[in-house]
Amino acid sequence: MTLTPLLPVPTETGRVWIKAESLQLGGAFKLRGAYNRLAQMNAEERRAGVVAFSSGNHAQGVARAAAMLDTAATIVMPADAPAVKMAATRALGAEIVTYDRHTESREAIAASLAVERGAVLVPSFDDVDVIEGQGTAGLEIAEQLGRAPRRVIVPCGGGGLAAGIALALPNSAIVTAEPEGWDDMARSLAGGKIVEVAADAPFTSCDALQSRRVSDLTFGALREAGAHGLWVSEAETQAAMRFAFGLGLVVEPGGAVALAAWLAGKVADSEGDTVIVCSGSNVDPRAFARVMEAA
Incomplete structure (x- = not known):
């Protein structure tokens, strides 16, 4: 894994930093959790291989970790996943099984394949080892700053990264950012119980954040940490992508939502360091x- 940089953001209101997980191997933080989970497997499990489900970034994380640890990987991906993510996953040696995200359950397909092949199922966020692996991003932030930041704003789909960072940085305030209509973690935290994404949720370009239900593990960790969440619009997400590009970063929509929340003024100013996680450079x-042309 790569130690990703902590980049200063010019601002008059305090110390703001971007944790550039878009520069991680595979273009996203997902390798952290995938590698940590696969590294726990014994020799027999490695011979059988792993199965995962993902629209792209977790797919690449698992595929890369599997290649590093010499085990086979099968990834269940939606048929409409970005071509660049499918190509990158195949290039890492993984087998891809496609499904229709509107009519089929990726969880059921992956579970069936895992049983059929005797393989280990590697969820993208509903796993203790995966969450702990994602939390290494938080440990790096504290090491790079020389202290724990006052606040961390984190993109959130299933909540694995946010939960991992919350565990790694117990004295930092955690804010989750999600696409409009897909802010189930925010609504779950506000209501004190898990709320699923509505069946008629609006379109979002944030394909990496289209988890319809957060897990008990991630929700529990974030609730315990006192985290709160918010949502951003498509226009705000695109503005954040353009802002990041001005800093030299290519960031996909799902990886730009935390930056979008800060740029849109949805996170109140406070004293101390604010760290914004940008993750995911796997954009068509x-x-x-x-x-970029819409600017």
């Missing part, structure tokens, strides 16, 4: 160009 080049 044509879609990225359209966002």
Whole structure:
């Protein structure tokens, strides 16, 4: 894994930093959790291989970790996943099984494959080892700053990264950011119980954040940490992508939502360091160009 940089953001209101997980191997933080989970496997489990489900970034994280640890990986991916993510996953040697995200359950397909093949199922966030692996990003932040930040704003799908950082930085305030209509973690934290994404949720370009239900593990860790969440619009997400590009970072929509929340003024100013996690550089080049041209 790569020690990703902590980049200063010019601001008059205090110390603001971007944790550039978009520069991680595979373009996202997902390798952290995937490697930590696969590293716990014994020799027999490695011979049988692993199965995971993902729209792309966890897929690449598992595929890369599997290649590093010499085990086979099968990834269940939606048929409409970005082509760049599918190609990168195949290039790492993984087998891809596609499904229709509107009519089929990726969890059921992956579970069935795991049983059929005797393989280890590696969830993207509902796993203690995965969550702990994602938390290494938080440990790095504290080491790079020389202290725990006052606050960390984190993109949130299933909540694995946010939960891991909350565990790694118990004295930092955690804010989760999600796409509009897909802010189930925010609504779950506000209501004190898990709320699923509505069946008629609006379109979002944040394919990496389309988990319809957070897990008991991630919700529990974030609730215990006193975290709160918020949502951002498509326009705010695209503005954040353009801002990040001005800093030299290519960030996909799902990885830009935390930055979008800060840029839109949805996170109140406070004393101390604010760290914004940007993760995911696996964006379709044509879609990225359209966002840049819309400025």
